[in-house]
Amino acid sequence: SQQGEEDPQALSIQEGENATMNCSYKTSINNLQWYRQNSGRGLVHLILIRSNEREKHSGRLRVTLDTSKKSSSLLITASRAADTASYFCATAGGTSYGKLTFGQGTILTVHP
Amino acid sequence: EAQVTQNPRYLITVTGKKLTVTCSQNMNHEYMSWYRQDPGLGLRQIYYSMNVEVTDKGDVPEGYKVSRKEKRNFPLILESPSPNQTSLYFCASSKGLAGVNEQFFGPGTRLTVL
Secondary structure (H helix, E strand, O other), X not given: OOOOEEEOOEEEEEOOOOEEEEEEOOOOEEEEEEEEEOOOOOEEEEEEEEXXXXXXXXXXXXXXXXXXXXXXXXXXXXXXXXXXXXEEEEEEEOOOOOOOEEOOOEEEEEEO | OXXXXXXXXXXXXXXXXXXXXXXXXXXXXXXXXXXXXXXXXXXXXXXXXXXXXXXXXXXXOOOOEEOOOOOOEOOEEEOOOXXXXXXXXEEEEEOOOHHHOOOEEOOOEXXXXX
């Protein structure tokens, strides 16, 4: 079953602007991860946020987690054309750390 | 170079002809997993393995088999492929369980079943 759902499905911005993508999930989670995928290629891990964390930063990335609303957001600041990719959230919940469930992804296009 | 490799990268086959997609990692990772990616459906987990000889079903295991006889290899077997298994397949590995560890992904295998 699909746990995470990203919003929006597609986002188009100009270089230098900020990009915000949201992820909602249905059941309780232990952790939430964000991944990036360049067209048709393997996914690359961006950041992991634990259920007891509210915010985490990594370079130009800022991730927030609101467990009461079952949602997370990924903010990319000062976007670059090279940030053009699909972004996915992934969750592992309950007692199973082995199963990882991905959302459908947000396609981000950054225009130079 | 630390990596996950998959072979073949592209495969066109016919319904019912058994095939195996290989996956190998050189990072001594305990955990390995297979996903399929379809338009509009994101990635869905097929099977995962937490260690040698330990495998478990993901969300869409029907029609697939796996084995983990060695730590570095985790082949995906389609005993009797059908057209609805046409998809982009990814293998991934991590130091430990997927929920708490960064997953390293292979480059993908694009499978077409006619």
